[in-house]
Amino acid sequence: MTIRIKKQALEKACKEIIETILFCLPNAFKGTVYQVGPPPAITAKRVTSGIIDEEKQVISWGLPERSDYNPPGKTWFDYRDQPDRPLEAMAWCVERQKSWTSEDPKTDGRSVRLQTDGVLEDFHHMEPVLIRKKDLYSNNDDHLDYPRNYQRQTLWEGSEYVVAAVIKIHFRPYTIKIGSPETLLIKRLSRAFGTELLSYQLREESIEAMKQLAQDKLDSCNILADSLRNAITKSGLIFSLIKLELGSLRAQWENLLYQRTNRKNEKEEAILQLDSILQKLTEITEEPMWELMDVQKKFLTFSLPPKHGESWVDMQIEKRWSQLLENLSDGAEIAVQVNEALGKLKKSLHHGKDPDLLASCDFMPDLLKKEWVELIYQNMDQVDFEHLDRVINILSDPSLALPFQEKSRKSLVHLRTLFEIMEQLESSTNAVLQQLLNGGKNGHSISSALSSPKKVHAHG
Numbered sequence: 001m002t003i004r005i006k007k008q009a010l011e012k013a014c015k016e017i018i019e020t021i022l023f024c025l026p027n028a029f030k031g032t033v034y035q036v037g038p039p040p041a042i043t044a045k046r047v048t049s050g051i052i053d054e055e056k057q058v059i060s061w062g063l064p065e066r067s068d069y070n071p072p073g074k075t076w077f078d079y080r081d082q083p084d085r086p087l088e089a090m091a092w093c094v095e096r097q098k099s100w101t102s103e104d105p106k107t108d109g110r111s112v113r114l115q116t117d118g119v120l121e122d123f124h125h126m127e128p129v130l131i132r133k134k135d136l137y138s139n140n141d142d143h144l145d146y147p148r149n150y151q152r153q154t155l156w157e158g159s160e161y162v163v164a165a166v167i168k169i170h171f172r173p174y175t176i177k178i179g180s181p182e183t184l185l186i187k188r189l190s191r192a193f194g195t196e197l198l199s200y201q202l203r204e205e206s207i208e209a210m211k212q213l214a215q216d217k218l219d220s221c222n223i224l225a226d227s228l229r230n231a232i233t234k235s236g237l238i239f240s241l242i243k244l245e246l247g248s249l250r251a252q253w254e255n256l257l258y259q260r261t262n263r264k265n266e267k268e269e270a271i272l273q274l275d276s277i278l279q280k281l282t283e284i285t286e287e288p289m290w291e292l293m294d295v296q297k298k299f300l301t302f303s304l305p306p307k308h309g310e311s312w313v314d315m316q317i318e319k320r321w322s323q324l325l326e327n328l329s330d331g332a333e334i335a336v337q338v339n340e341a342l343g344k345l346k347k348s349l350h351h352g353k354d355p356d357l358l359a360s361c362d363f364m365p366d367l368l369k370k371e372w373v374e375l376i377y378q379n380m381d382q383v384d385f386e387h388l389d390r391v392i393n394i395l396s397d398p399s400l401a402l403p404f405q406e407k408s409r410k411s412l413v414h415l416r417t418l419f420e421i422m423e424q425l426e427s428s429t430n431a432v433l434q435q436l437l438n439g440g441k442n443g444h445s446i447s448s449a450l451s452s453p454k455k456v457h458a459h460g
Contacts (some may be wrong), residue, residue, distance in 0.1 A: 027175035045073025082150040086115035122170040130161040247303040270345035309349040364399040
């Protein structure tokens, strides 16, 4: 893969994303994750496949089928588009970094079995897992030798991303469409999967420690129960996506206010002021200077609620400045300039709810404006369905006029529904775990604990 993690950890992460999709999408019955190796080979190799039973309870794992993509896999030159062989969906996903949906296998122009043997394949959707080059290679990917396509064009030359993996989900006949909510959900989860792969090495140690602790304290029955819990409790991942979407709404709102009031972006100005002060300091080495500038630049990509934003500035930026100024001969004088810029930076976090600024914006009713600001700047430590419903409702109002308003509304609708499904699955699993741990002493069977969950409705 374009990132390096242990085989066992990679398989675990792949199984988790397959589990999440198969448990949540009622018409999905099989999932596979393909590893896409680093340049120049760009080898595509199946990591694992899972098939879920009719009751949506048990997933069978393995690579039982014969396939060119089973280990050791196929190199780019073996599956890319070229005139002398059938077109493959894998080549489409890897080269174009776009998804491929086979909504009707009879007309699937990239079904290899249909082209070679006349055999129809399953209805399926394939989604590339993208990771930013700058996140993966720290802006140092010039040394990599990317392969070329059949037209001699360098792969991914004009893209910010590389393909780290491809997710393939099989569906029951005629239940998947191009651009359907299912494909949008898989795309959203593929982005989170890419982020998870990047951070997995750091998480792996803590996960292994938690597993070891569980094994020391629990007998084999409890270990099995803990594995069952881990299979469906993915709510934290979905909650992170919800917070990211709310952060995007805050950024859209603040940019809209800047445009409507012709004001400058105080957050960017404050960071530029801090960078300017840094560049004038001659008594410090380049390493701490560039480290602090990177942290300040990173903050510009965030859109946090004011309280969380101020805490982040205190811990990540102000603390570093304090340590840096301690060793400067004129540190006290420079501290005045720094504190002025930091004050401006913290003040900018409240820009989107400034009463004077809001009063000058007459493009939406005052009551709606007040409710909107309260909702998007509210600290959210857990999913609040009522809060999300109110946000979704306001996003239906055209007077808000955000640039990606409808896209954000649909994303929140899908995430809210998915979170509710996962919450119900977790509730049922907790009931089963309790029965297992108590040995059925409560007089209730496991089947009664798994009574039919209430139906989940999408809002909008």
